[in-house]
Amino acid sequence: MDEAKLKKILENIEAPAPDENARKTAVNLAVAEFKSLENQRKNTPQGNSIWARLTNKTTQTRSNPMQQKSKQRLMYGGMATAMAVILIVGITTQQTMVNTVGHDAMQAAKLKKITFETDGDAAAIAMDSLAEATEESSPAYVASIQESNEAETTASAAPTSMAAPVGRLTANQAKVSRSFAGAGADASRMMMVESMPYAPPPHVVPLPEPINPYYQEEGRDKFQDFKPSPVKLVADEPVSTFSIDVDTASYSLVRRELNNGIIPNPDAVRIEELVNYFDYNYPLPETREQPFKPTVTVTDSPWSKDKKLVHIGIKGFDVQTDSKPHSNLVFLVDVSGSMNSPDKLPLVKSSLKMLLDTLQPNDTVALTVYAGSAGTVLEPTKVSDKQTILNAIDNLNAGGSTAGAAGIEEAYRLAEKHFDKEGVNRVFIATDGDFNVGVSSDEDLKTIIEKKRESGIFLSVLGFGLGNLNDSLMQTLAQNGNGTAAYIDTINEARKVLVEEASSTLFPIAKDVKIQVEFNPELVQEYRLIGYETRALNREDFNNDKIDAGDIGAGHTVTAIYEITPAGVKGSVDPSRYAAKKEAVKPGSEFSNELGFLKMRYKLPHENESKLISTPIPVDAGAPNADITWATAVAGFGQLLKGDTHIGNFTYDDVIKMANEAKGADEFGQRAEFINLVRNAKVAAGK
Amino acid sequence: MTKNEDRELIKRARSGDATAFEALANTYYETMFKMAYKFCGNRQDAEDITQDSCIRLARGLHTFKGDSAFTSWLYRLVINTAKDWYKSNNRHPKSDEGLETAQISAQGDDQLYAKQVIAAVYELPDGERDALLLVMSEGLSHKEAGQILGCKESTISWRIHEARKKLGALFEKEQKYG
Secondary structure (H helix, E strand, O other), X not given: OOHHHHHHHHHOOEOOOOOHHHHHHHHHHHHHHHHHHHHHHHHOOOOOXXXXXXXXXXXXXXXXXXXXXXXXXXXXXXXXXXOEEEEEEEEOOOOEEEEEEEEOOOOOOOOEEEEOOOOHHHHHHHHHHHHHHHHHOXXXXXXXXXXXXXXXXXXXXXXOOOOXXXXXXXXXXXXXXXXXXXXXXXXXXXXXXXXXXXXXXXXXXXXXXXXXXXXXXXXXXXXXXXXXXXXXXXXXXXXXXXXXXXXXXXXHHHHHXXXXXOOOOHHHOOHHHHHHOOXXXXXXXXXXOOOEEEEEEEEXXXXXXXXXXXXXXXXXXXXXXXXXXXXXXXXXXXXXXXXXXXXXXXXXXXXXHHHHHOOOOOOEEEEEEEOOOEEEEEEEXXXXXXXXXXXXXXXXXXXXXXXXXXXXXXXXXXXXXXXXXXXXXXXXXXXXXXXXXXXXXXXXXXXXXXXXXXXXXXXEEEEEOOOOOEHHHHHHHHHHOOEEEEEEOOHHHHHHHHHHOHHHHHOEEEEEEEEEEEEOOOOEEEEEEEOOHHHEOOHHHHHOOOOOOEEEEOXXXXXXXXXXXXXXXXXXXXXXXXXXXXXXXXXXXXXXXXXXXXXEEEEXXXXXXXXXXXXXXXXXXXXXXXXHHHHHHHHHHHHHHHOOHHXXXXXXXXXXXXXXXXXXXXXXXXXXXXXXXXXXXXXXXXX | OOHHHHHHHHHHHHOOOHHHHHHHHHHHHHHHHHHHHHHHOOHHHHHHHHHHHHHHXXXXXXXXXXXXXXXXXXXXXXXXXXXXXXXXXXXXXXXXXXXXXXXXXXXXXXXXXXXXHXXXXXXXXXXXXXXXXXXXXXXXXXXXXXXXXXOOXXXXXXXXXXXXXXXHHHHHHHHHHO
């Protein structure tokens, strides 16, 4: 083909101007990352050893030249210092293992091991820095390096673990040992190597077969089905009771489906979770005695003439960094065959590493896995020993069936073992929710979890992947185990849940939070709670402290919206012909200015007796603001997705219009993303 | 912005100045977006890749030692991000004709022809496409392209040769007889 012509065509590809919003989002995210890395750097001691020296050798290719070069330099360095260098080059058909043992005259020196984050580039750096160290001839170390050059496999095994920070090499100067994510060495073997007092000539361990290409299940997601809450007559049922819900799993699920151009299963849409995905600026309580305070606002309903919306907003106080309690965390990771896809196990690994970065050095972390059977990969380890934890995470591999129940038992056992009465005790389950060995029905697992709840250990369920996701099981676990559930579909979502909201994810400030609203029949004839269908409670449950309900973490916001029909206008339900007319409360009575009465019960995290907050709801409570409009838009969107019949002629366009008005500063682009989702939904629904 | 100002920004950002980093990211966002766009041919992917690249820039800026031009270093970063991104999304770059076609300055038939060529370029094996775009579209030398893609100069030449051969087989005949 004519070169000049081709060149001309290619030169003329012009990229369109970048989108301003996309730019803002990207730059904000990057700056946030930059700052968090900067903080980390400040907290790590300066002056790294030569073992951990950073080099600019990242530009090397991932193939053979790297190995050859290091080999040469090792040999050269060895001669320069009159060291005996033994090179063992083992070549197998699948991979090359280079094992180098360097001896020094002063063998009395202690054995040193370095543990590296494994990554193609990092491997290159590690080899190089080691070679240089040898060249400079100072150390009196016996080093044992196991090197396998499976850069490609490694990269594909952990595609989402973005560019391993080279800075990690700085940690743990006193330990040098090496293992690979792709190599699949199990952690117990790794720990065995580490605890050996003296390094024997390293033996070549055959690597397991590379992981099979992942398979993707389709259409086996399970959701609990439920009906939108109906309109209720105040005359029949003046009191509405429900448990709060701070989960956001439903939003991520909905986003994922809509981004694929599919209208999500209505049962996957939990409106309260969509609304609570966003952060709202509700006023905080004045004192810390009370963990949160309700803010009530009454506005006109955008989708029904004459009706009104009552917003109840709660924001919990935030825990200051210096007063954060000690955390005792257990990660329970599903490594069954179904987790073998890029958006599952590799994303779990990256997510756990992110979470690890938010912890204090004194906190402890343990890691259990379950597949065909359950086992502990890492006994509780202090976060200050970060490399050990990172290695254990990197060594996770997927395969086999799923004995989830056994895994849960094991995780709680570990958490109990290091239970800290003053601190935060929490089990994180990372799973696609598919339990198929042992106890596997939702009901039976619920029983197990309910028993465990008594022990004071909190639970976070992190859902991954789609196609085989058991959303209903995840909800069961979270709702019955003093827990929360989140669905993680991208690395950004992991950041939101585990880093930005780390304090609310980790530190509960109140548990079993229940809300009860009694409406005043004088002013309200009907009401309808938007969302919270799966969280409804009986009227008598409110005062019963044995009944479990949702928990609030530090800084969490919760919003609940009622739609009410004021007395005197035409309602959705005809009045009863035969019911005796009750004597209406006289206008001007004590309550003539109250739409209703709001009561909330909660327990402090370590207490078992509930406290009560109550406040009347005045007719003109609060002033509408952008946050309220935003919450209303999201609630409207949720109802549209569910095909709710109560919203009249409200359309996706109305949602977009309202959302655009209320978007505000939108620092991380979450609200802009929402507006995009509404557009996707509009296209997918063909409206 | 002049080279010197950029250099100063990079220096300050590397020493941990978040404001400098923000300014740097803002300055180079467009460059990165355009690079990403060329490599994937549609806006959606390009935005995602650029976002990832920005985060990687935050993580990796300290590895930039100033021994190559910042833009070539950035190229490498964006290209590697794009590769990983496609790998993790299990997809392949595709010029998106329907939604957002690359703007082409030629007219009429030429324009249609150019579109077809570009679409074909995106169907090439990754290595060949990358080499072709860097050299033909960005006007880099084979050597520079080699440094960015992490391979030898001769590999680049060979890949471009291969790519042209394939494109030739697709388009030459049509041109002659059609």
